[in-house]
Amino acid sequence: MTELKYRRVLLKISGEALLGSKSFGIDAKVINQIAEELKEVYQYGLEIGIVIGGGNIFRGIAGEKQGMDRARADYMGMLATLINALALQDALEAQGISCRVMSALEVIEVAEPYIREKAIRHLEKGRVLILACGTGNPFFTTDTAAVLRALELKCEVLFKATKVDGVYDKDPKKHPDAKKFDELTFDEALHKRLKVMDATAFSLARDYKLPILVFNLLNYGNIKKAVLGESVGTYIKA
Ligand code: UDP
Secondary structure: OOOOOOEEEEEOOHHHHHOOOOOOOOOOOHHHHHHHHHHHOOOOOOEEEEEEEOOOOOHHHHHHHOOOOHHHHHHHHHHHHHHHHHHHHHHHHHOOOOEEEHHHHHOOEEEEEEHHHHHHHHOOOOOOEEEOOOOOOOOOOHHHHHHHEEEEHOOOEEEEEOOOOOOOOOOOOOOOOOOOOOOOEEHHHOOOOOOOOOHHHHHHHHHHHOOOOEEEEOOOOOOHHHHOOOOOOOOEEO
């Protein structure tokens, strides 16, 4: 039996990670790779909730910059996450993984409405749960939705899977000498002004002591390392 470090996790996948080599939309290669990797950890019996972003398709802030009403643009962003959720559901089902999409906005033809008790039931039954449309409210992000869902679904940890290897003392793209942290406390991250997630998401996680593991989704094997508790990315705790 494989020793899992966690029983129930919330995985946040940014929309940007789905871009792969494209500048817009979904790279099928990337989403299939994520599904393959998830199949491995799913077989260990891990309960997995996934909050998916939408930045590869639309972000509220981009609409606002073009003169749109921010709230309306944010609803477009939330719908973008639903598109990604359906693509991920398709890729997971192709791997033989039982999964459900629950949406914070009602779009009942394509996804179940998000109801906490039902969501927990899906997890207990071993279905991968994809959570679409963020919190269902404009002016929030999918990072905040990920923290919120992780807390209400009683996940032990939030995996923030991104395009970078973890949290650095400065931007590693601009500074080749940037140093990656293996572990941080919320207070250290705050005092060092390190950007882990947006302020709303970060303070919610900090207030309710939800550990966050930030790692690179694009390195195959990282999800497995994370669930086995092997060294990967940056671990942020209370
Ligand atoms: N969004 C929102 N409320 C939420 C979650 C998301 O209004 O609770 C909108 C917001 O416009 C955001 C977009 O959906 O820009 C896509 O989400 P996000 O930017 O968090 O995606 P990611 O950066 O992870 O790809």
